[in-house]
Amino acid sequence: MAKDFDRMEDSNPTANPSIHDVSDPGRRVVLRGGGLAAVAALFGPGALTACAGTANTPVNPAGLGRDIGFKGVAMAAGDTVVVPEGYRAQVLYRWGDPVGLAGQMPAFRPDASNSAADQAAQAGMHHDGMAYFPLDGARRGLLAINHEYTDDGLLHTDGMKTWSAEKVAKAMAAHGVSVIEVERAGDGWKTVLPSRYARRITARTPMRIAGPAAGHAMMKTAADPTGTMALGTFNNCANGQTPWGTYLTCEENFANYFEGPEQPDAHQKRWGLKKGGGFYRWHEHEERFDAVKHPNEFNRFGWVVEIDPMDPASTPVKRSALGRAAHEGAATALTAGGKAVVYMGEDARFEYIYKFVSRDAMKPGGFAANRELLDHGTLYVARFDVDGTGEWLPLVHGQGPLTAAHGFADQGEVLIKSRQASDKLGGTKMDRPEWTTVDPISKQVYCTLTNNASRGQAGQPYMDAANPRANNTMGQIIRWKEQGDLDGVKFTWDHLVLAGDPTLPREGAKGNIRGDTFGSPDGLWVDPRGVLWIQTDVSTSTLGKGDYVNLPNNQMLACDPTKGEIRRFLVGPAGCEVTGIAMAPDLRTMFVNFQHPGESPSERSDPEAPGRYSNWPDGGRPRSATVVITRSDAGVIGT
Numbered sequence: 001m002a003k004d005f006d007r008m009e010d011s012n013p014t015a016n017p018s019i020h021d022v023s024d025p026g027r028r029v030v031l032r033g034g035g036l037a038a039v040a041a042l043f044g045p046g047a048l049t050a051c052a053g054t055a056n057t058p059v060n061p062a063g064l065g066r067d068i069g070f071k072g073v074a075m076a077a078g079d080t081v082v083v084p085e086g087y088r089a090q091v092l093y094r095w096g097d098p099v100g101l102a103g104q105m106p107a108f109r110p111d112a113s114n115s116a117a118d119q120a121a122q123a124g125m126h127h128d129g130m131a132y133f134p135l136d137g138a139r140r141g142l143l144a145i146n147h148e149y150t151d152d153g154l155l156h157t158d159g160m161k162t163w164s165a166e167k168v169a170k171a172m173a174a175h176g177v178s179v180i181e182v183e184r185a186g187d188g189w190k191t192v193l194p195s196r197y198a199r200r201i202t203a204r205t206p207m208r209i210a211g212p213a214a215g216h217a218m219m220k221t222a223a224d225p226t227g228t229m230a231l232g233t234f235n236n237c238a239n240g241q242t243p244w245g246t247y248l249t250c251e252e253n254f255a256n257y258f259e260g261p262e263q264p265d266a267h268q269k270r271w272g273l274k275k276g277g278g279f280y281r282w283h284e285h286e287e288r289f290d291a292v293k294h295p296n297e298f299n300r301f302g303w304v305v306e307i308d309p310m311d312p313a314s315t316p317v318k319r320s321a322l323g324r325a326a327h328e329g330a331a332t333a334l335t336a337g338g339k340a341v342v343y344m345g346e347d348a349r350f351e352y353i354y355k356f357v358s359r360d361a362m363k364p365g366g367f368a369a370n371r372e373l374l375d376h377g378t379l380y381v382a383r384f385d386v387d388g389t390g391e392w393l394p395l396v397h398g399q400g401p402l403t404a405a406h407g408f409a410d411q412g413e414v415l416i417k418s419r420q421a422s423d424k425l426g427g428t429k430m431d432r433p434e435w436t437t438v439d440p441i442s443k444q445v446y447c448t449l450t451n452n453a454s455r456g457q458a459g460q461p462y463m464d465a466a467n468p469r470a471n472n473t474m475g476q477i478i479r480w481k482e483q484g485d486l487d488g489v490k491f492t493w494d495h496l497v498l499a500g501d502p503t504l505p506r507e508g509a510k511g512n513i514r515g516d517t518f519g520s521p522d523g524l525w526v527d528p529r530g531v532l533w534i535q536t537d538v539s540t541s542t543l544g545k546g547d548y549v550n551l552p553n554n555q556m557l558a559c560d561p562t563k564g565e566i567r568r569f570l571v572g573p574a575g576c577e578v579t580g581i582a583m584a585p586d587l588r589t590m591f592v593n594f595q596h597p598g599e600s601p602s603e604r605s606d607p608e609a610p611g612r613y614s615n616w617p618d619g620g621r622p623r624s625a626t627v628v629i630t631r632s633d634a635g636v637i638g639t
């Protein structure tokens with residue numbers, strides 16, 4: 001989601017240890033001057049291993065290199081998807097399309113007059129993270145797709161001119177996750193209707209709370225005195241896909257759904273709860289979102305939720321061991337010994353990067369054999385030091401400052417208050433960590449730091465080595481390599497790129513470096529052959545202006561990280577954000593999500609309101625959608 005209206009939290013007031021602060025401008029020269037050649041020397045070429053980051057595809061499918069071979073596209077300002085020569089883009093699954101529930105497949109009504117019940121059987125709004133789960137290899141599979149938020153001006157026929165319980169119900173039904181069955185059909189793909197796998201998970205779907213915070217006093221509510229069953233998931237941003245076949249969906253800016261008290265306590269304040277903060281106005285018709293009356297409901301959001309896409313009757317599980325955050329994504333990989341490692345960014349200004357390492361190794365047998373794998377393990381927060389090394393600091397109750405004396409009664413409280421724990425431990429306050437991804441071949445881990453205009457401003461944290469630019473409007477991609485295996489507690493790091501200013505990003509890089517300009521990197525995924533895909537989310541108020549004067553639309557780029565080459569692969573329709581990516585296992589089909597086409601500066605305004613400027617994809621109301629990208633010659637994408 002673009003962050004135009006200060007709906008992103010900005011609630012980290014701590015002055016963490018300054019060990020990683022850059023007071024020596026020379027350090028910045030060293031960092032940049034080292035460039036990619038130095039990084040290559042540091043990390044060395046990775047060996048092929050069997051530890052794929054995702055479930056669906058073997059690492060480095062035979063004969064495929066990282067080389068990118070398509071003809072890059074020029075930046076564009078139109079209301080269409082621009083793909084390279086020889087490629088085609090087919091709209092597959094738009095907001096309002098039926099998900100495929102047998103006997104319940106309401107057609108989308110262009111005037112948005114579908115009921116809340118209809119919406120619960122249709123694609124939600126504003127697609128985000130996504131993963132492909134094969135049923136028949138690259139011919140047929142399931143797509144799990146996040147629906148991050150609603151733009152209520154578009155969702156209802158008369159927008160927000162009136163507000164009612166029915167509108168809240170429809171908005172809640174338009175949030176969450178879709179599971180759809182998709183299959184090849186002729187030259188393209190289609191959604192299988194109906195499908196026995198089809199499912200909508202919404203803001204009202206019952207889900208189990210598991211791990212150390214389950215049943216904790218801070219998780220108990222009047223409706224759930226056990227503190228173990230929550231209703232729904234929302235603001236599902238990026239995602240993860242586990243090697244045991246499940247989908248991870250991440251609850252990001254949950255604070256905006258709760259109306260807080262006039263005088264929030266320290267915990268509420270640290271998590272952005274405030275009076276007037278109930279932006280989505282659900283609290284006006286559903287009391288659990290009134291945090292004055294039900295303060296603990298707030299603690300039951302901000303988690304990573306695990307979903308078994310193969311079983312539409314399964315109960316999603318909130319995995320509290322992974323910590324609470326404005327969670328962006330949950331990139332999952334395995335150590336050589338089979339432990340699960342989950343990397344997570346918390347997208348808010350001056351928040352943190354996390355990693356979870358499971359106690360146990362994954363067992364063969366899919367989810368049935370690994371139902372508690374994400375319930376036991378250690379959560380860490382990252383500290384990036386000025387010398388290019390870093391350390392993972394454990395969020396373990398009783399260790400260091402994480403004791404009752406500092407407000408952490410037990411491990412459950414450490415996890416519910418992950419931010420406060422990270423403040424105490426001295427994690428590095430980052431420039432809005434969005435997606436993370438693990439290169440399955442080299443084991444380098446990448447994270448997008450999308451931007452942070454507050455960096456270095458009066459009263460705000462100063463620049464540091466990892467976040468080296470004041471008023472950082474363009475963002476950067478940071479990467480690290482763990483010492484030893486992925487469960488190592490020390491690492492070395494560098495920037496892949498400081499985005500935006502062409503005099504900075506590739507400064508010092510050696511060899512055949514060339515690249516297209518971009519800013520505000522957000523979606524990020526290393527595919528099974530090692531190509532790094534970068535998706536951008538420049539906010540609507542900024543596109544085409546100021547530092548973004550030459551970037552009127554959002555885009556997706558491909559990078560060969562061994563060469564440092566970054567090439568524009570596609571440009572999205574006007575006002576959209578490009579977010580969400582998956583590929584079929586043969587890498588001949590790519591799925592990409594385009595969110596909030598035509599988003600207006602006021603976001604929730606009615607479709608006719610000034611500033612709404614897209615009719616993508618079909619004319620009429622703009623609709624977020626999943627698009628299938630293939631090559632006319634059916635070749636491998638990107639080569």
Ligand code: FEO
Pocket residue numbers: 001148237238252328347434522
């Ligand atoms: Fe939902 Fe941080 O983007």
Ligand code: CA
Pocket residue numbers: 001237238328434522523537579
């Ligand atoms: Ca995002």
Ligand code: CA
Pocket residue numbers: 001002003434450522537
């Ligand atoms: Ca974003």
